[in-house]
Amino acid sequence: MKKPEQRDLFPGALEMMILRTLKRQPLHGYALVQHIKRTSNDLLQIEEGSLYPALQRLLKEDLVKAEWSISSTNRRVRIYKLTAAGARHLERQVSSFEKMLEGITRVLARGES
Amino acid sequence: MIWLQQLLSRRRLYNDLSDEMHQHLEEKIEELVASGMSRKEAGHAALREFGNITLIEEDSHAVWRWPSLEGLFSDIRYGVRVLRKNPGFTSVAVLTLALGIAVNTTVFTAFDALFLRPRPVKDPDSLASVFRTTPGEPRGRFSYPDYVYYRDNSRSFSDLSLFATGMAVTSSDLSATSLEAAPRIAGAVGFQLPQLLQGSARPIMCFFVSGNYFSMLGATPVLGRILLPEDDRLNSPLVALMSGNVWQRQFHSDPKIVGSVLHLNGVPFTVIGVTPVDYLATASFVPDLWVPIPAEIVLGAATREDLENRLVIAGFPIGRLKPGATLSDAQAEFGVLAGQLSTRYPEAERNMTVSVVSGRNNLAALDSDAWPVVIAALSAVALLLIIACANVASLLLARAVVRRKEIAVRLALGAGRPRLLRQLLTESILLGILAGALALPLAGWALHLLVIEIAAALPSFGGTIALEVTPDIRIFAFTLFVSCAAGIAFGLAPAFEASKADVNSALKEAGSAFGHHLSRSRLRGLLIAGQIAACLVLLITSALLLRGSERALKIDPGYDAQSVALLEMYNPKNLHYSQSRLLQLNRDLIQRIATLPGVRSVSQASRGPIGGGIRWVPVARAGPTSLPPTTGVSETPTAGYSYVTPNYFDTLGIPIVRGRTFTPREADGQAPLVVISEATARRFWPGEDPIGKLLSIGSEKGGTSFPGESDPFVASSEVIGIARDVRSMDLRKLDESYLYLPLSQSRQWTSTLLVRADGNPTALLPAIGREFRSVDANLPVLAAPLHTMVSMDPYFVVSRIGGVLASIVGALGLLLACLGVYGMVSYSVAQRTREIGVRMALGAQTVQVLRLVMSEGFRPILSGVVIGIVVSAGISRALSATLFGLSPLDPVSFAGVSLLLIAIALLATWLPARRATEVDPMVALRYE
Known part of the structure; x- marks a missing residue:
């Protein structure tokens, strides 16, 4: 069986998007996945459940931390927050991702001309 | 201690997670309901969007675990459960493997103990043995004066000692022994060697060695001192070093033995020390006493002239190389010394060369004549292991078919293929470990028995056998590894096949219908036929030899042998x-x-x-x-x-x-x-x-x-x-x-x-x-x-020992071949369950079903028997010299053994075939 997050994305992409989203504001799981879907204009087809193994990995590496609280809709939710280490990790990931993207874009542009 | 906290807090982490996921789904459903869906529809949609809950939970848990280790534990738990649920399969597979492993460990350990193990002395690696080589005798002994010449003139050896032959002497100081316990196994197979007459003196075995022998080997006595170079002179006082074995057995470990006098052949010797029990030095068995070479004269083993005569052989030189000196240095130097000797004494030293070989172990004792026998014996037992592995593979193959559905179910539930393969691998290794656990004590027991029986069959004055026969752990590990590897190789192939299967068709068992996969069984048929033929040859040979030697026991020799x-x-x-x-x-x-x-x-x-x-x-x-x-x-x-x-x-x-x-x-x-x-x-x-x-x-x-x-x-x-x-x-x-x-x-x-x-x-x-x-x-x-x-007749000895060995190997081979037949028929029954169900539903009788299933197993058995009889007929002609007048085509041996083998093989087909008749047509059809 294929790992869901590897279906459309490269390894680490989901984690990067989670960290980026959490950098703006702390969110709980459901809100997090809705936000990613909405922001990408539903272009990214991710299984909602696949968020959770990724969140567990980030928790284990202390890049995020989680707390139970009550949401505005009066629901028990677990709010994820970015840690300082998480912020640093995100920066590194984004910059290396941008470099990679730049490289890919150049190759693709060259190929067209 | 973070891992410990993790371990303790894991339960909470898991609870949080499932709680959280539950909340997620609830929120999703509420949202969908709010957008106008029915609650039921919303539930389905939410699950679809979410993905496989169990798998996600597993993946999330895995983050917190040591995945390989814990996966292994759960695999082992599961494997144990599977093996326990199938006691028949498990015990047969484990027994088969254990047999192969035990036999191989036994034989290779015995070989290792006899020839490969370093001698139990100080720094065995720097020891070198010297042989006198003449045409026709590559491992000859040296005369005493020649030995002295090499010893005094060698510069590559720091010490060169002489190990002369032994001699049985008598001593009136040793109490007459009672009759030894009769050798059980040797007696059971018809050997009765002459024993010492009760009441007569007990001879004791003396080994003659040069005075520097024990100091060169770095021996330490448990009492007194070792022999020394000054004991080596013709006029030195007569002294003897006692083995710990005799000291314990005959003198009850009396510490006053040192300094006491022992009369050997009537001549008084002073006991100067006692070696540790089972101390072999460079001998192949433990003598009762070690005495200096000049004592040969007073004991009557040699004359004074013999020790000065270059034509009278005295013993084997063994020495310690100086640090930095190599075997080839010593070889070159001894070549020169041999040249000097043959110029000086042409009549004594003609055609003589020397060879210096490592004295690390006893490998040099194996001459070129013995190697083919050793290789044949080692290959025979290795073949036994291969047959055992092939048969376990056969069983695993049969099991793989039965488990197709289980595997498909696990695939459908989201298990990954590597995960499944790892699981099946764990099961194979578990089988191997169980077999090993059984084989190790089995091999230890066999080795122990072997040594005890050989020792008991020999007259007691031949010294003491002191083979180190603890099963060799390296050999054991190797055979265990080989059989596990074979199990994995053969067991995984079908597993791989099964796990590749399309989940849908596998669940429906479409693949197993009506002879679809039966082509694979041709190779297995050949394998079985070959096994049957091989063990029939062994069993017919053993029957001929045993019946022949039985005739020898009943032959009227023309004189009254009974009274x-x-x-x-x-x-x-x-x-x-x-x-x-x-x-x-x-x-x-x-x-x-x-x-x-x-x-x-x-x-x-x-x-x-x-x-x-x-x-x-x-x-x-x-x-x-x-x-x-x-x-x-x-x-x-x-x-x-x-x-x-x-x-x-x-x-x-x-x-x-x-x-x-x-x-x-x-x-x-x-x-x-x-x-x-x-x-x-x-x-x-x-x-x-x-x-x-x-x-x-x-x-x-x-x-x-x-x-x-x-x-x-x-x-x-x-x-x-x-x-x-x-x-x-x-x-x-x-x-x-x-x-x-x-x-x-x-x-x-x-x-x-x-x-x-x-x-x-x-x-x-x-x-x-x-x-x-x-x-x-x-x-x-x-x-x-x-x-x-x-029992002393050489042809009787050859035919009895040959017959007993052939029947042991043949019986083991038959057991394994039957397991092979059993595996093959089980395999085909498992594959054809549905076909059999359909046939029974259409009115086939039990007998017809039995015939259908058994005929498939019977064909290779029959061809194996035919081949076996033909090969045996060829071989038996060569045996006729040892058959004591029994016809080489003795019908009892040929027909009797063949029929017995067919009957046993038929039983092996019948057992699984019976299961086919118990197929309930309704269950078989619904099983799909």
Whole structure:
């Protein structure tokens, strides 16, 4: 069986998007996945459940931390927050991702001309 | 301690997670309901969007775990559960593997212990053995003066010692032992070796070594001191180093032994020390005593001249190389020294070279003649392991088919293929570990038994066997690894196949319908046929050999073997008795034994009808008309002979068919008279009456071909009697010619006495032993009823040992082949469950189903049997020499064994086939 997050994305992409989203504001799981879907204009087809193994990995590496609280809709939710280490990790990931993207874009542009 | 906290907080983490996921789904459903869906529809949609909950949970949990380790634990737990649920499969597979592993561990450990293990001495790697090589003898010994020359002139050795041969001596200081425990297994397979007569002296085994031997090996005594170079001089006090084994067994570990005096062959030796128990030094078994080489002279093993003669071999040099010196350095140097010797002593050292080999272990003892035998034996057991692995693979294959559905279910539930393969691999390894756990004690027991039985079968004065026979853990690990690897290789292939399967069709079991996959069984059929053929060959061979040697036991040798006991005085020349004392000794013994109740007669002979070796003498007709007695070696007829007392024929129950035996006066005066066998009469005087005719026996040139007995020479000897033919030279046929010469009891001493009892002679042996003891307590005597001496016939030994070994390997092979058949039929039954169900639903009877399933297993068995019979017929011809007249195509062996094998193989097919008949058609069809 294929790992869901590897279906459309490269390894680490989901984690990067989670960290980026959490950098703006702390969110709980459901809100997090809705936000990613909405922001990408539903272009990214991710299984909602696949968020959770990724969140567990980030928790284990202390890049995020989680707390139970009550949401505005009066629901028990677990709010994820970015840690300082998480912020640093995100920066590194984004910059290396941008470099990679730049490289890919150049190759693709060259190929067209 | 973070991992510990994690471990403890894990339960909470998991609860949080499932709680959270539950909340997620609830929120999603509410949202969907709010957008107008029904609650039920919303539930489905939410789950679809979310993905496989179990899998996601597993993946999330995995983040917190040590995945490989914990996965392994759960795999093992699961594997154990699977194996326990299938006790039949598990025990068969484990037993098969255990058998292969145990046999291989046993044989390879024994080989290792005998030849590869480093000698139990200080720094064995720097030891080197030196052999004298002459054409035809690559591993020869050196004479004492040659050894001294090499020792004194070598610069590559820091020390060169001499290990001379051993000798059994007697000591009146050792208590006479009771009879040893009878060797159980050797006795069970028909070997009865002569044992020491109860009450006679017990010989003890001495090894002669140079004085520097023990210091070179770095030996440390448990008591006293070791032998030293100063013990090596001709005029040094006589000393002996005792083995720990004898010290324990005979002297109850008495610490006062050091300094005490032990009379060896009547000469006083001082015990100077005791070695550790089982200390072998460079010997292959533990002697009772170690004595310096000059003691050979007082003990009678050699003369002073022998130790100065370059033509008389003395022993094997073994030495320690100087640091930095290599074997090739030593080889080059010894080549030069050998050259010097052969220039100086051309008559003694012709054609002689030396070879220096590593003395690290005993590998050098294996000469080029022995290697093929060793390799054949090792390959045979390796083959056994391969067969065992192939059969377990067969079983796994059958299981894989049965488990297709289970595997498909697990695939459908989201298990990854690598995960599944790992699981199946774990099961194979579990099988291997279980087999190993069973095989290790099995091998240990087999090795132990082997050593004990070999030791018990040998007369006790041959020293002590001290093989290190703890199963070798490296060999055990290797065989375990090989069998696990085979299990994995064969077990994974079908698993791989199964896990690739399309989940849908596998769940429906479409793949197993109607002979779809049956083509794979052809190879298995060939495998089975080959196995059956191989073990049939072994079993027929063993049946032939065992039946042949059984005939040997029942052959009428022509003399009365049942009621006559043979007494053989062991090496009495060591006692330095004068000829007149020896003659008096025999007279006293005969007189005393003859008056014992139950003894009918006592005779003396230079050798008995069996067990005394064979001597030949040239014979020709003599008299006025005949040619000179010897015309040429090749054309001279020869005859076997023995010197006998007049009552020999009476004692052995050999009838005199014509003429008479000697009178006591004729015998004592050694008159030129001879009693010949019937065959001899026919050969020299066909159609004539030989009584009164003359024979020329031996030749003037005849000397002493055998130590201690000069060849007979009678220019003209009158035939006075003809004795019935017996089988004394070769148990398989009557002697072609045999002469009985008169034995003079006042001139000739012989070590052999024959006692005829009224009944079983074994009952008389204790009384005879007491007579020996009262006449001379220093005499070691071997005793055996004649009928047990057939054990000494070389052809009997070959056919018995060959037969027993062939039947053991053959029976193991048969067991394995049956497992193979069982596996193959189970496989096909498992595959064809649905087909069988359909057939039964359509009205097939139990018998028809049985026939259908069994015929498939039966075909390879039958072809295997045919091949086996043909090959056996070819082989048996070569065996005919050892069959004692049994036809090489003995129908009992061929038909009986084949039928037995077919019956057993049929049982192996029937057991799984029976399961096919128990298929409930409804269940089989619904099973899909």
